[in-house]
Amino acid sequence: MEEKIDSNTTIHIEQHFKIIAGPGAGKTHWLTNHVKNVLQNSTRLGRTAKIACITYTNVASEEIRLRLGETVGEKVEIGTIHNFLYKYIVKPYGFLLKDEEGINLINLEKMDGHDEHIPNISIIKKWIDSELGRRRFYLLNDDRIERFLQCLKNFDWILEQDDCLNFQLRSEYKKTASNIRLPKLTQKQLLTYKKYYWNKGQIHHEDVLYLAYRILKEKPSVIKFLSYKFPYLFIDEFQDTNPIQTSIVRRLAAEKTIVGVIGDSTQSIYKFQGAKREDFEVFELNELKEYYMPDNRRSTNNIVKFLQNIRDDELVQKAKKNREGAKVTVLVGDQSKALQYVSKIDHKACVLARNNETVRQLKYSSTQELGDLWVRSRVIDSNFQRQMFIYYAVFAVELIEQKKYEEALSLMKKIFNYHANGSKITQKKKRSFAIQTIERLYSLRNQNYKKTLYEYHNVTLEEILERFDVESPSAKITKRGKKFFEFANQYTYQHMVQSLRLQEDESLIRTIHKAKGCEFNTVLVVLEKKNLRYLFEPKIDSIDDDTRILYVGFSRAKEKLYINIPYLADDKHSILSECEIIDI
Numbered sequence: 264m265e266e267k268i269d270s271n272t273t274i275h276i277e278q279h280f281k282i283i284a285g286p287g288a289g290k291t292h293w294l295t296n297h298v299k300n301v302l303q304n305s306t307r308l309g310r311t312a313k314i315a316c317i318t319y320t321n322v323a324s325e326e327i328r329l330r331l332g333e334t335v336g337e338k339v340e341i342g343t344i345h346n347f348l349y350k351y352i353v354k355p356y357g358f359l360l361k362d363e364e365g366i367n368l369i370n371l372e373k374m375d376g377h378d379e380h381i382p383n384i385s386i387i388k389k390w391i392d393s394e395l396g397r398r399r400f401y402l403l404n405d406d407r408i409e410r411f412l413q414c415l416k417n418f419d420w421i422l423e424q425d426d427c428l429n430f431q432l433r434s435e436y437k438k439t440a441s442n443i444r445l446p447k448l449t450q451k452q453l454l455t456y457k458k459y460y461w462n463k464g465q466i467h468h469e470d471v472l473y474l475a476y477r478i479l480k481e482k483p484s485v486i487k488f489l490s491y492k493f494p495y496l497f498i499d500e501f502q503d504t505n506p507i508q509t510s511i512v513r514r515l516a517a518e519k520t521i522v523g524v525i526g527d528s529t530q531s532i533y534k535f536q537g538a539k540r541e542d543f544e545v546f547e548l549n550e551l552k553e554y555y556m557p558d559n560r561r562s563t564n565n566i567v568k569f570l571q572n573i574r575d576d577e578l579v580q581k582a583k584k585n586r587e588g589a590k591v592t593v594l595v596g597d598q599s600k601a602l603q604y605v606s607k608i609d610h611k612a613c614v615l616a617r618n619n620e621t622v623r624q625l626k627y628s629s630t631q632e633l634g635d636l637w638v639r640s641r642v643i644d645s646n647f648q649r650q651m652f653i654y655y656a657v658f659a660v661e662l663i664e665q666k667k668y669e670e671a672l673s674l675m676k677k678i679f680n681y682h683a684n685g686s687k688i689t690q691k692k693k694r695s696f697a698i699q700t701i702e703r704l705y706s707l708r709n710q711n712y713k714k715t716l717y718e719y720h721n722v723t724l725e726e727i728l729e730r731f732d733v734e735s736p737s738a739k740i741t742k743r744g745k746k747f748f749e750f751a752n753q754y755t756y757q758h759m760v761q762s763l764r765l766q767e768d769e770s771l772i773r774t775i776h777k778a779k780g781c782e783f784n785t786v787l788v789v790l791e792k793k794n795l796r797y798l799f800e801p802k803i804d805s806i807d808d809d810t811r812i813l814y815v816g817f818s819r820a821k822e823k824l825y826i827n828i829p830y831l832a833d834d835k836h837s838i839l840s841e842c843e844i845i846d847i
């Protein structure tokens with residue numbers, strides 16, 4: 264039987280728990296208090312033991328770190344599951360994984376963090392040549408290459424019934440695969456593709472779960488060390504857990520770790536990445552205690568009532584603020600007009616849409632072509648090192664602007680590998696070179712804005728590197744690579760920054776997925792025609808995430824919620840009966 268609590272309730276700290284609570288219930292608030300409670304009262308946090316506090320995004324980690332304040336110290340590890348598994352399993356125990364010939368699966372000397380999967384054209388060429396046969400080079404034709412790269416990036420690791428991990432192409436890319444006549448790739452071929460990267464010490468984001476899982480499966484004693492190190496493991500947003508993560512969590516709970524999971528299955532929106540909300544719904548552990556939080560502390564009565572009409576399960580939310588607030592407003596008409604309408608009312612309004620494409624249109628209708636500039640530059644320029652070099656240099660400086668110093672340094676460090684005499688650069692030196700480079704580039708930021716990429720790369724970066732005794736990590740851009748030469752002269756540093764911003768998640772116009780866990784006074788949710796049926800006939804428990812995605816979007820609003828729809832048919836008024844409807 265679930266016990267009712269609110270976001271200030273303290274619970275017993277030595278028992279597994281599961282908390283079910285709707286949007287704005289105060290889950291994050293509660294989790295922060297619970298961590299403080301454990302820090303104060305636990306007798307199991309000796310000198311080296313810590314609390315692991317896992318969130319879904321880096322933004323959420325920052326939020327919790329901020330809320331915990333000074334108390335965090337050395338005793339709490341806050342981060343995403345990928346960061347946690349990388350730091351405590353893959354990095355220290357990666358040496359245990361061997362290939363069929365007994366050679367290390369990962370090049371540990373070169374391994375330095377985990378990154379987004381950016382397909383490397385020269386690796387792909389080698390891989391196609393050896394695994395698929397030369398005649399498959401048609402996949403690299405100009406008009407296919409981008410779609411081919413998209414497919415490669417969208418293979419996920421899936422945990423099968425027999426406890427094996429296999430690759431699976433995300434369902435929304437199946438059509439793309441068939442359009443480019445992607446040959447059926449075997450598990451072995453895909454694994455070989457990954458090994459090329461691992462050999463260079465490059466670990467992709469999605470590989471972290473795979474590698475951690477394999478380490479634990481092949482060397483079960485590692486779980487004992489981990490459990491000893493982390494007597495407490497708390498995971499927020501557990502409705503978007505995936506089976507690999509769930510399995511690792513269960514193993515820890517079977518040792519000495521007290522596990523607490525928090526979530527709301529009506530906010531599960533990551534099925535496309537392999538999330539399984541049923542894992543949260545049926546999650547059970549020995550003597551696990553279940554709780555629920557019925558309040559919504561975020562939104563006004565009108566918004567909570569509107570949300571409740573979409574959510575038809577047994578959790579009935581009550582608005583804790585108990586303030587009527589403005590009616591939910593439906594703006595019928597053009598997207599850009601809706602944007603203008605809401606911006607006039609609140610210039611800090613957050614604008615949310617389901618698809619990247621709509622976000623892109625809303626953001627930069629005039630500079631839309633910039634959105635995929637980075638992808639295009641990678642396709643045109645086969646020199647991967649150079650691509651990464653430019654990318655890291657631009658990105659690191661932008662991160663400094665956002666005060667994300669450590670992230671900036673870790674990117675910049677990647678460009679320093681060898682001294683001019685061929686010897687490896689030590690970690691300490693890398694850090695020192697990276698700091699000096701960032702300082703210099705940051706001071707030149709305004710000047711660099713108008714420079715073409717050609718000038719930025721060949722002159723500015725070279726000049727900076729000359730100050731150190733290092734091997735230049737990147738070949739100069741020359742006329743020989745005609746296409747990239749033209750590209751680098753056409754686009755400026757500023758274009759690349761704008762393109763980066765489009766990918767950024769902190770702007771006020773973003774996808775609903777990127778707003779998870781956040782809240783704003785005013786929210787405008789822009790619905791495309793194809794989303795309308797999930798508004799008019801919501802199916803919160805469907806296997807597909809569509810209704811839940813809209814629900815997450817709507818529930819980010821504290822004070823005012825606007826919904827933009829392109830048109831409104833006469834027979835579709837029922838769910839909107841309490842809303843104000845305005846033709847714009």
Ligand SMILES: Nc1ncnc2c1ncn2[C@@H]1O[C@H](COP(=O)(O)OP(=O)(O)OP(=O)(O)O)[C@@H](O)[C@H]1O
Pocket residue numbers: 270271284285286287288289290291292293527530560561779780781782818
């Ligand atoms: N006990 C409390 N006292 C004051 N404010 C609170 C309390 N609990 C929560 N809040 C406030 O209510 C709002 C929602 O809380 P929080 O972000 O923790 O909710 P959540 O359950 O994590 O939401 P979601 O699942 O929608 O992301 C926040 O503004 C938070 O500061």
